[in-house]
Amino acid sequence: MKLKLPDRFNIPVQxxxxxxxxLEVxxxxxxxxxDGTLEQFQYEPETASLRQV
Known part of the structure; x- marks a missing residue:
């Protein structure tokens, strides 16, 4: 599917x-x-959640 959306400068991007x-994640x-702890976590697409590594 080809779709173009305006970026923050109103320039169309695909x-x-x-x-x-x-949204909760x-x-x-x-x-x-x-809080500076993001590098300690990984996103798990299967469960749609973060897990600590």
């Missing part, structure tokens, strides 16, 4: 990758970035 990640990742 996405090549799509990710299905629950995105919020958790933001928290981990803020």
């Amino acid at each position: 996405p090549r990758e799509w990710f299905l990640v629950p 995105i919020e958790e990742v933001v928290e981990k970035i803020q």
Whole structure:
């Protein structure tokens, strides 16, 4: 499927990758970035969650 979306400068771009990640996981990742622990976790697509490595 070919789709074009405007970027933040209103320039049309064609996405090549799509990710299905629950909002809760995105919020958790933001928290981990803020507290400096993100490198200790990995996203598990099978369970749609983060796990500690």
